[in-house]
Amino acid sequence: MEIDEPVGDFEPSIKALPSFPLPSLPDAPSKSVLALQGLDQALIDADVVHPSTILPIPDAEDDDGGTRLSAKIRKRLKSIGITELFAVQTSLLPFLLPHDPLARRLYLPYDPPRDVCISAPTGSGKTLAYVLPIVETLSPRIVTRLRALVVLPTRDLVSQVRETFEAITNNRGLKIGTATGQNSFAHEQAQLVNNVLPSKVDILICTPGRLMDHLMGTPNFSLQHLRFLVIDEADRLLAQSFQDWLSRVLAATRPHVKSSSSSSSPSPHSLPESDGLSPAFLQRLSLPDIPAFQHEEKETSCQKLLFSATLTRDPAKIAALNLRDPKYFIVQSRTDGEELHVLENYSMPPTLTHMIVSNSSKKPLVFFHLIHRQKMRNVLVFTKSADSTTRLVRLFEFFEEARLEKEPGTAGEESIIARAYSSDLPPSERKAILDQFKAQQIHILICSDLISRGIDITHVSHVVNYDVPVDMRKYVHRVGRTARAGRAGDAWTLVEEQEVCFSHSMRRLY
Numbered sequence: 001m002e003i004d005e006p007v008g009d010f011e012p013s014i015k016a017l018p019s020f021p022l023p024s025l026p027d028a029p030s031k032s033v034l035a036l037q038g039l040d041q042a043l044i045d046a047d048v049v050h051p052s053t054i055l056p057i058p059d060a061e062d063d064d065g066g067t068r069l070s071a072k073i074r075k076r077l078k079s080i081g082i083t084e085l086f087a088v089q090t091s092l093l094p095f096l097l098p099h100d101p102l103a104r105r106l107y108l109p110y111d112p113p114r115d116v117c118i119s120a121p122t123g124s125g126k127t128l129a130y131v132l133p134i135v136e137t138l139s140p141r142i143v144t145r146l147r148a149l150v151v152l153p154t155r156d157l158v159s160q161v162r163e164t165f166e167a168i169t170n171n172r173g174l175k176i177g178t179a180t181g182q183n184s185f186a187h188e189q190a191q192l193v194n195n196v197l198p199s200k201v202d203i204l205i206c207t208p209g210r211l212m213d214h215l216m217g218t219p220n221f222s223l224q225h226l227r228f229l230v231i232d233e234a235d236r237l238l239a240q241s242f243q244d245w246l247s248r249v250l251a252a253t254r255p256h257v258k259s260s261s262s263s264s265s266p267s268p269h270s271l272p273e274s275d276g277l278s279p280a281f282l283q284r285l286s287l288p289d290i291p292a293f294q295h296e297e298k299e300t301s302c303q304k305l306l307f308s309a310t311l312t313r314d315p316a317k318i319a320a321l322n323l324r325d326p327k328y329f330i331v332q333s334r335t336d337g338e339e340l341h342v343l344e345n346y347s348m349p350p351t352l353t354h355m356i357v358s359n360s361s362k363k364p365l366v367f368f369h370l371i372h373r374q375k376m377r378n379v380l381v382f383t384k385s386a387d388s389t390t391r392l393v394r395l396f397e398f399f400e401e402a403r404l405e406k407e408p409g410t411a412g413e414e415s416i417i418a419r420a421y422s423s424d425l426p427p428s429e430r431k432a433i434l435d436q437f438k439a440q441q442i443h444i445l446i447c448s449d450l451i452s453r454g455i456d457i458t459h460v461s462h463v464v465n466y467d468v469p470v471d472m473r474k475y476v477h478r479v480g481r482t483a484r485a486g487r488a489g490d491a492w493t494l495v496e497e498q499e500v501c502f503s504h505s506m507r508r509l510y
């Protein structure tokens with residue numbers, strides 16, 4: 001008989017003993033939870049945008065369609081063939097161009113703007129994502145001050161970004177300058193400042209080395225009015241020291257209040273006499289008659305915008321930037337609950353990638369065969385150095401000559417033209433070669449990593465990694481020269497037998 005079973009009218013006198021659950025291990029945290037541990041909260045709170053997101057730009061004058069762009073800029077975009085905003089632009093524009101006109105002011109000393117980090121695939125339109133808000137915000141300015149500084153790793157990228165700014169401003173209104181060291185220092189100084197007009201440009205696009213030269217050696221060159229500091233290809237620039245360029249630039253955007261006991265005067269170039277002072281820099285003046293100046297805390301209005309397809313997640317490097325309440329945007333496809341994927345991997349366009357294994361002595365022939373077999377034109381080829389670039393061009397020309405001479409049925413066929421693009425060439429020749437490649441007079445451009453980042457040549461339909469890139473980051477930027485702005489493209493990697501393991505493990509990490 002069971003002890004708690006009622007017998008007749010009697011209630012059981014003994015109840016069953018309570019039972020306790022058997023001990024068990026707690027559930028292991030999910031991979032995505034583990035991946036988030038130790039990460040910056042801002043990164044965890046990132047807005048993840050799907051790459052296929054677009055926003056049409058309406059034709060009507062009085063309807064911005066949610067783009068937050070003025071009718072003038074929308075008209076300008078249409079005239080250069082841009083009819084919709086890409087994913088990175090749809091998320092960044094509303095953030096940088098708030099509805100409230102007060103929040104779009106040039107100076108926001110009491111309510112400074114949040115900094116922004118953007119990770120989006122190669123060719124996804126990051127340049128316009130910062131050019132448009134900068135032009136919109138600065139256009140109403142009355143006097144010219146240096147208000148937007150765009151830092152890029154190479155001269156080629158500086159001229160490319162300048163072209164984009166010029167296409168949007170249509171060479172009217174805002175003044176755009178560049179500083180890359182391509183012209184003499186005195187010439188650049190004369191373009192940027194003079195004694196009457198402290199700044200002759202509203203927007204400066206530059207490389208970090210030349211920026212440092214001007215910061216230290218150009219009188220009246222000041223960053224006190226900066227409203228935007230853009231660091232494009234941020235991971236590469238953050239890895240470069242250049243006389244500690246980043247901390248010096250950041251220091252130049254911030255006022256350092258002079259202590260009343262200090263008798264030292266500011267350095268000649270840090271506080272231009274003839275320039276009007278920005279509100280935050282007013283704190284540096286000792287004005288005994290107006291004590292309020294010293295008590296009101298004003299922050300610099302400079303908003304930092306960091307862009308890359310391979311944005312660093314290294315907390316130490318990000319901390320060095322001293323970001324203000326940063327907002328992250330990540331353009332990447334994911335399904336719900338795939339945070340791990342989002343946070344651990346690089347953003348890549350849907351480029352088709354292939355791998356061919358060959359031994360090193362046959363590599364030039366395999367490459368030659370690949371070009372002909374696939375009937376490739378508009379090809380960008382990456383080698384490991386300027387030397388290998390020159391060698392490969394010679395070999396290719398030699399094979400091509402032999403083919404046209406000896407192979408039956410090639411009579412009258414046009415030769416395939418390959419050219420080297422390397423740091424050994426003078427800038428004017430490099431530009432001429434790039435222009436010929438853009439005009440499709442050169443079919444194959446063979447280069448080292450010099451143009452693996454940022455360069456936008458729309459018709460590149462194939463990328464060949466003749467030499468395996470040293471890491472995944474380089475791989476992403478190289479193959480990102482094709483399949484840009486939603487176009488088709490493919491990438492090939494020639495892997496030597498002894499590199500197969502390395503190549504596989506590198507791509508598995510991706």
Ligand SMILES: Nc1ncnc2c1ncn2[C@@H]1O[C@H](COP(=O)(O)OP(=O)(O)OP(=O)(O)O)[C@@H](O)[C@H]1O
Nearest residue numbers: 082084085086122123124125126127309454456485
């Ligand atoms: N909304 C748009 N509509 C059509 N084309 C666009 C749009 N936005 C950008 N593009 C074009 O897409 C191409 C790639 O843009 P961009 O060079 O800004 O890419 P990116 O994201 O900076 O790439 P990378 O990481 O390689 O530097 C350019 O030719 C640009 O003109």
